[in-house]
Amino acid sequence: MTVRKFRARLAAIGDDELCCGAFWQADDFLRQRPALTHEEIVAAIEYAEDHHDANEGFNWWHLEQAIDGVMPEEVEE
Template sequence: MCCGTFWLADDFLALDDSLDEDTIDAAMEQAEECHDANVGFNWEFLHHVIEAVKEKEQ
């Protein structure tokens, strides 16, 4: 048995349509590295990760 959630590039683009492939990849990697099972992967968490990655890129 397995339980999981899948988030795709389109999900990240739904939150910020200005993202390029490299930024999406970085955000996905960041999300995986700082995932907290008590919070889970949700829209708010993904938005926070995207903003953190965009700040690093500046």
């Protein structure tokens, strides 16, 4: 989701409503893997959203799993 879509989603909720959550950005994925391209980050974010488990949450482990889920496996010679 883009920041624009996130803001639109929040705009539909009253300012005094209670909430909690995590907010992860592309830079967080780059902290895990600095060489990621923009396209790889987009794919990893989509993977993270599609494979989210509320029992696990969005955390560093989940981001790493999302990156692993979209990156091709390196072939060892």
